[in-house]
Amino acid sequence: MSLETNSKAAGSSWTETAKIVIQALAIAMVVRVFFYQPFNIPSGSMKSTLLIGDYLFVSKLSYGYSRFSFPFSPNLFSGRIFGAEPERGDVAVFRLPQDESIDYIKRVVGLPGDTVQMTDGVLHINGEAVKLEYKDEFANVECDPYFRHCRRVVYKRFTETLPNGVSYSVLDLEPNGDYDNTDIFKVPEGHYFMMGDNRDNSSDSRASVGFVPYENLVGRAEIIFFSAAVDEPDGMRWVSPWTWPFDIRWTRFFNLVR
Known part of the structure; x- marks a missing residue:
């Protein structure tokens, strides 16, 4: 040749x-x-459902498409196309109404027309207390952003069951926390009431986030595809690859988000 x-x-x-x-x-x-967009979890507001260092896929098909479904959020159309309503209990990614460049992830608890209130740490929807049962304790080592100080935190974990039968775990760190008693919120049409599962440590519709417009929904969280213990004392030492097998949370791979 x-x-x-x-x-x-x-x-x-x-x-x-x-x-x-x-x-x-x-x-x-x-x-x-x-179809599916990857997101990572940077805060503990959804513990114990989602942990800092979880990476998950979010389904854009679930709620249809708005301008926030696409990179750079081009203003090509208003509202949603191929839209579908979220269900109570969905874990959803949305754009923060006060700053639409920021993604948040919380659980949908209030639908348009609902009234929502927290009373003594118990969620009430349309005047009825949501079923709340003690489950166990959830212990977690929490560190500051630079790992200069860590402490072991023990939460009480409960199973909360919404009126449509969806159940999930919520955490309660202290009785009579700042968000354990609220006014009655009336969810406007075309909006949703979102809450974090870590009830004493979540910025959500009870406070600064407010009601979330339907258009701001990006998608529904579906599955965790990777998880690294970045918030633990010796978590995910990126500069030393030989430690990675010990820093990765192997048991969280391919867990469905519920």
Whole structure:
């Protein structure tokens, strides 16, 4: 075989490889834009359902598409297309109404037209107390952002069951916390009331977040695909790859978000 033939074969091989890479990237982009988008959890407001360092896929198909479904939020249309209403109990990603560049993740507890109130740490919807049963204790080591100080925190964990039968765990750190007693909130049409499962440590519709417009919903959290213990004392030491097998939370891989 001549040198020229070898050169042509090598060139053809590189061309085919480039085509495969470009096609793979195009498919990945389509999936991310229209179907599933990855998100990571930076705060503890959804403990113990979601932990700091969880990475999850969010389904954009669940609620249809608004301008917030797409990169850079282009103002191509108003409202939603192929829209579907969220259900009570969904864990949803949404754009913060006060700053639409920021993503939040909370649980949908109040639908349009509902009244919502917290009384002595118990959620009330439309005047009825939501079923709340003690489950166990949830112990967690919590550190400041620079890991300069860590402490072991023990929460009481309860099972909360919404009127539609959806059950999940919520945490209570202290009785009579700041958000354990609230006014009655009347959810406007086209809006939703969102709460974190870590009830004493969540900025949500009880306070600064307020009601979340339907248009601001990005998608429903579906599955955890990776988790690293970034909030623990020796969590995920990125500079030392040999420690990664011990820093990764293997048991959380492929857990459904409920």
